[in-house]
Amino acid sequence: MKLKDFGKAILHNKLALTGTIILLFFIIVATFGPLIMPFSTMEFGEVEDLLLSPSFKHLLGTDDMGRDVLANLIAGARISLLIGAVATAISMIIGTLIGILAGYFGKGIDNLLMRFTDFFLVIPWLPLMMVLAAILGTSLWNIIFVIGITGWAGTARVVRAQTLSVRERQFVERTVSIGAGHGHIMFRHILPNVFPLVFANTVLVAAVAIISETTLSFLGLGDPTMASWGMMLHYAFEGGATASGAYWYYLPPGICVVLVVLSFTLLGYAFDEILNPKLRGR
Amino acid sequence: MTLLEVKHLRTYFETSKGLYKAVDDTSFDLDHGEALGLVGESGCGKTTSALSIVRLLPKEGKIHGGQILFEGTDLVQLSDEEIRSRRWKDISIIFQGSMNALNPVMKVGDQIAEAIVLHEKISKKAALARAGELFELVEMPVDRINNYPHEFSGGMKQRAMIAIALACRPKLVIGDEPTTALDVMVQAQILNLLEKLRKELNMGLILITHDLSILAEVCDRIAVMYAGKIVEFGPVEGVFENTAHPYTERLIACFPHIGKEKIIPPSIEGIPPNLLEPISGCPFHPRCHKAIPKCTVQEPEMVKVGEKHYASCLRIGEA
Numbered sequence: 001m002k003l004k005d006f007g008k009a010i011l012h013n014k015l016a017l018t019g020t021i022i023l024l025f026f027i028i029v030a031t032f033g034p035l036i037m038p039f040s041t042m043e044f045g046e047v048e049d050l051l052l053s054p055s056f057k058h059l060l061g062t063d064d065m066g067r068d069v070l071a072n073l074i075a076g077a078r079i080s081l082l083i084g085a086v087a088t089a090i091s092m093i094i095g096t097l098i099g100i101l102a103g104y105f106g107k108g109i110d111n112l113l114m115r116f117t118d119f120f121l122v123i124p125w126l127p128l129m130m131v132l133a134a135i136l137g138t139s140l141w142n143i144i145f146v147i148g149i150t151g152w153a154g155t156a157r158v159v160r161a162q163t164l165s166v167r168e169r170q171f172v173e174r175t176v177s178i179g180a181g182h183g184h185i186m187f188r189h190i191l192p193n194v195f196p197l198v199f200a201n202t203v204l205v206a207a208v209a210i211i212s213e214t215t216l217s218f219l220g221l222g223d224p225t226m227a228s229w230g231m232m233l234h235y236a237f238e239g240g241a242t243a244s245g246a247y248w249y250y251l252p253p254g255i256c257v258v259l260v261v262l263s264f265t266l267l268g269y270a271f272d273e274i275l276n277p278k279l280r281g282r
Numbered sequence: 283m284t285l286l287e288v289k290h291l292r293t294y295f296e297t298s299k300g301l302y303k304a305v306d307d308t309s310f311d312l313d314h315g316e317a318l319g320l321v322g323e324s325g326c327g328k329t330t331s332a333l334s335i336v337r338l339l340p341k342e343g344k345i346h347g348g349q350i351l352f353e354g355t356d357l358v359q360l361s362d363e364e365i366r367s368r369r370w371k372d373i374s375i376i377f378q379g380s381m382n383a384l385n386p387v388m389k390v391g392d393q394i395a396e397a398i399v400l401h402e403k404i405s406k407k408a409a410l411a412r413a414g415e416l417f418e419l420v421e422m423p424v425d426r427i428n429n430y431p432h433e434f435s436g437g438m439k440q441r442a443m444i445a446i447a448l449a450c451r452p453k454l455v456i457g458d459e460p461t462t463a464l465d466v467m468v469q470a471q472i473l474n475l476l477e478k479l480r481k482e483l484n485m486g487l488i489l490i491t492h493d494l495s496i497l498a499e500v501c502d503r504i505a506v507m508y509a510g511k512i513v514e515f516g517p518v519e520g521v522f523e524n525t526a527h528p529y530t531e532r533l534i535a536c537f538p539h540i541g542k543e544k545i546i547p548p549s550i551e552g553i554p555p556n557l558l559e560p561i562s563g564c565p566f567h568p569r570c571h572k573a574i575p576k577c578t579v580q581e582p583e584m585v586k587v588g589e590k591h592y593a594s595c596l597r598i599g600e601a
Contacts (some may be wrong), residue, residue: 170382177338177375178397178446179366192387260537 008272016270022263026256030081033074054248062250063239065231072227073252079228080260084210085146090148091205092155096191096198099159104167104186114160120153129212133221140223147212155201162194169193200271207264214257229253283355285486286312286335286454291348293327293334303557304330304343306510314453317480317487319497319518321533322507325444325554328490330454331507336373337365338556339489352454371401371528374452375459376443383443389418390442391427397449416445420475437468444475454486473500494537494543498522503590506530507556509565515584516591526593528572564596 010016054061060069102113121170129146136142163241166172167190175185217230224231236242293305296385305327333339335350337357350357352372357365377383383442385393391557394416395409404412414424429587431439441461447455457476461469477500480487490499497504497518504521506514515529525531532550537551552569554559564570574597582594 068563170377171385173338174377174383174446175385175396177336177377178370178449180396184400189385189388193385195387 005010006274008217010047010270013270013274016274019266019270022259023267026077026081026260026263029074030077033077034071035069037068037074037174041145053246060237060252061251063235063246063247065239065240070251072232073229073256076227076229076253077256079226080210080213080230080257083147083213083228083245084206084260086144087147087151087159087209088202088206090144091151091209092108092198092202094148094230095152095155095201098152098165099156100186100190100194101236102156103160103163104182104190106164110160112154117153117156120150120225121157125150125212126215130219131218133216138221138223140226141165143213143216143222146216147209151205151208151212155198158197158201159194162197166190166193171269196275200275203264203268203271204232207261207268209259210257229257284311284351285353286488287349287351288335289333289349289351291331291334292346293330293338293339293472294341294346294361295342295493296344297342297558300443300512300558303510305315305334306557307348307367308507308510308512309348310505310512310515310554311487312454312486314486315480315484316503317477317489317501319501319504320490320507321497321504323554326507327510327591328492328507332375332458332490334458336369336375338363338375360368368454370397371450372452373454373456374447374450376440376447376455376457378458378460378462383595384439386431389428389430390434390470392408394442394446394449397446399598401450412449413445414450417442419448419479420445437463440464440468440472441475444472444479448479448483452485454488455480456488456490458490459492462491469496476500506533509561510557511565511594512584513559513595514591514593516542516588516593520588520591524588524591526587526591526598527566527595528570528597529566530593532571542569564594 001047010020010091022046060073063072088094098113098117102110102117129150131148132146136146172185172189175189180188196261213222213228214230217228218233218237219233222234224226227235232253233250234247236253239249241249288307288311291305291308294304295302295304308327308331310318322328329580330339332341333343334345335352335357337345337360339345344359348358356461357368379420380425381389384390391410391413392554394413395406398404398409398412399406402409410427417424417427419452420567422438422441422445425509426434426438430444435444443460460476461472464472476487476489479485487500491497491499501518503515503517505512506521508529514521514525514530516526521530522534523532529550532548536549538547540543550569555565555568563576563578563580564573564582567573570577572595577596584592584594585598587593587598
């Protein structure tokens with residue numbers, strides 16, 4: 001399928017269109033939002049500014065330290081999306097690499113890599129991430145690393161399965177016969193053929209990455225200097241926002257997380273529909 | 283010097299049920315610029331012979347004996363690395379079912395250039411320019427090198443496959459049923475093209491097929507294979523006009539003749555022998571219309587029946 005046709009298919013698919021619009025909105029907000037916000041996230045208020053309910057001055061009210069919630073929300077979008085994107089990239093690179101190596105070489109290497117993958121697949125990821133985050137310490141890059149290193153197993157399995165199938169196709173045999181080496185075959189011939197699958201998987205892994213970030217931060221394992229949405233929820237909970245009924249403090253970051261995850265999930269379903277002709281509506 | 287000499291080649295497959303003698307004591311030779319046709323029914327060892335020459339056998343397949351002399355060097359003795367560097371530069375292969383032999387997500391020109399870059403110290407740009415020349419050679423519009431395989435018809439894909447086979451100007455090209463999946467008109471075009479290229483570039487050609495009529499048109503000599511052995515080997519006219527082996531006779535009889543009565547041509551009854559088991563006598567005797575008791579016990583040898591024309595049948599020479 002060509003890129004142009006793919007774009008057209010997305011425009012005609014309601015799920016994909018909704019997902020794309022939500023995601024684009026958040027990306028634009030994350031990119032340009034902080035530039036036009038009148039409040040800084042470091043602007044602490046006076047006593048009378050604490051936990052103000054929404055008004056024209058503070059559209060989403062203020063938090064328990066008198067900071068503007070909307071400003072925090074927009075700054076958080078940046079961090080949440082950044083963590084989501086980089087962690088997903090790490091996951092996809094590890095997963096694709098292991099999947100292709102296992103599927104292409106087969107036999108002992110396949111066995112070794114797949115048992116390693118199974119280990120990551122069956123281990124409960126939340127405790128693992130918590131332990132890793134606690135050991136490594138709370139910094140933005142550690143969080144990214146922890147999420148990236150735990151999320152690749154499913155991708156590796158899917159890529160391996162597809163590699164097994166592509167490897168048996170005749171063009172691979174032909175490429176061997178013209179004298180190409182293993183690396184050349186894996187990355188110039190097999191990778192482009194498994195790429196649609198990697199692409200579709202990326203969307204689902206991204207959704208999980210964002211949820212993971214929120215969970216870890218909410219539990220207090222996030223980077224305290226980087227106010228992501230999860231960190232906001234964490235502070236809201238600690239500051240007693242739920243008890244004092246300051247819904248404007250804890251609802252917006254929660255809704256944002258749900259919307260971003262929803263947009264990724266919608267895109268995932270839509271990609272499946274677009275790339276799998278059997279599911280394509282007529 | 284002869285371009286290719288295959289002497290007593292034995293290629294066996296090691297299966298869980300025992301040794302499968304896919305090619306058993308096969309000898310043939312080929313000169314520069316000559317076209318040889320390998321013909322026989324499915325499973326008789328045509329493709330295995332060809333893959334043995336380029337050493338591309340599946341991992342269960344092993345060459346158990348014999349020599350494959352390419353301009354005097356024995357290809358059987360070469361290391362994997364040596365054969366890898368000679369493949370495509372000296373001998374290339376046009377694969378069976380070209381439809382699947384092109385990578386669907388790579389431009390056709392890049393796939394031709396790939397073969398050149400892997401064998402010669404040459405820039406990608408120069409290789410692409412050569413790919414364009416090759417497209418001209420196989421009579422395709424040069425700008426189509428920027429297309430993807432799905433934008434080609436079956437005949438065009440086959441032409442692209444031929445262009446890939448010719449990429450490094452090999453001395454010998456092996457065509458493994460290069461026209462099987464094509465309709466008759468395109469088949470004729472492709473065969474004419476191969477014929478033209480062979481004469482222009484003075485390359486040897488081994489054409490593997492089960493279609494005798496193709497061989498008659500393109501080849502200088504024909505080798506008829508049955509159950510892993512060559513049963514008749516000779517010039518086209520000799521094999522067609524002074525057929526010596528009963529199997530060749532029956533094979534030729536299987537083709538309908540224009541101008542004769544409209545009948546369904548007779549088939550050859552029975553099935554080829556199981557190559558896992560030892561064969562007693564002539565492998566063709568259970569299906570042979572000329573078999574005599576001696577055929578079940580005595581293995582026939584190749585005997586000369588005409589100018590450069592050999593066949594292995596015990597009844598040759600009988601009045």
